[in-house]
Amino acid sequence: MIVRKFLQWSETAGARERARAANALARAFVLYELPGEDRDAAEAAMALLLDDPSPMVRLALAEALATSPVSPRSVIHGLSKDQLDIAGLIVCCSPVLNDQDLVDLAADGRPGIQRAIAMREALRPAVCAAVAEVGGQLSVEELLDNATAHIAGVTLRRITERFGDEAELRARLLARVDLPCDVRHALIMKVGDALAQSSFVSGIVGRKRIIRVTDDACQHATLQLAGNIVGEEIPALVEHLRIAGKLTPAFLMHTLCVGNIDFFAAAIASISAVSDQRVRGMLVDGKRNAIQALYQSGGIDGAISEVFVSATLLWRQATKTETEPNALKITDQLIAQYASVDDNKPVADLLRLVEKMNLEFRRRASKNYAVSMVWEAA
Secondary structure, three states: OHHHHHHHHHOOOOHHHHHHHHHHHHHHHHHOOOOHHHHHHHHHHHHHHOOOOOHHHHHHHHHHHOOOOOOOHHHHHHHHOOOHHHHHHHHHHOOOOOHHHHHHHHHOOOHHHHHHHHOOOOOOHHHHHHHHHHOOHHHHHHHHHOOOOOOOHHHHHHHHHHHOOOHHHHHHHHOOOOOOHHHHHHHHHHHHHHHHHOHHHHHHHOHHHHHHHHHHHHHHHHHHHHHHOOOOHHHHHHHHHHHOOOOOHHHHHHHHHOOOHHHHHHHHHHHHOOOHHHHHHHHHHOOHHHHHHHHHHOOOOHHHHHHHHHHHHHHHHHHHHOOOOOHHHHHHHHHHHOOOOOOOHHHHHHHHHHHHHHHHHHHHHHHHHHHHHHHHHO
């Protein structure tokens, strides 16, 4: 009876009157406990309003239903497929829509709807993954700006794969404290590539110099990254660097000399196919020949492997007398041991790197000493 009277009335009522009636009907449904028959009739009337020719009426309906958990699911679904200003309100706010609903809506491909999904409170990982997979750049930016969204590490990796070349998105990703280390490294490399390819920077610095500078900066950033990670993130970064071809003898020598033994052991385990536990045991207690065989099994050739063995034994000796091995002292001793190896180019190249590291450590030590003197004088 109610539905029939409503239909009869709506045939002659103007759009504004229908909109007010739609809003009042929807508010009554979500705010009051209507008797069973009246509730069914009200839901039926709202279903009919989904086909109202005036967007004003459907928007009024959406405004009343958008935030209520008791809104009829069939009506909410209908409104979520409406034009953007109506559907966006429902998609952004309605607690009636579940994760699967949101994933399906994201897959529809409307950028405005994808952005509305990305703005929802407490967005769950599966929905975040859907937006990251099919959403456009603006939708993904909105997702990254959503502080309540639960974005998994694998989703951040996928965003990097799709949009890592976009400066705006790179900045958002790099600002995240929950960014996996392997993803952070990939983005650092992309920043370096972007600088190296910049005609503006190349015009100021010079093409050859900018390539060298960016390579050095990226390597330094990678070393810092490797030095700051702990625990379960280490294997992921090691594997990422191995696949990217970054676990070079130079990189490994630096991590060994600075005493980043957790990362160094994980890297050697990765390239040698020896278990991490066994690698650690050999580094701490293994004999010289066994350590050299370990390095050679990872592709570090004979002459260079001898330098690695010497650095390992120096590190081992330092751990017995110092709380934290001194990288400056280790590189000093290593340079002294191999003072005359100019006839072996690979070893000479590696030792030039060790000398470069030594100079960096010495400058840092001098700076720290100068600062301490200033504080004492104050």
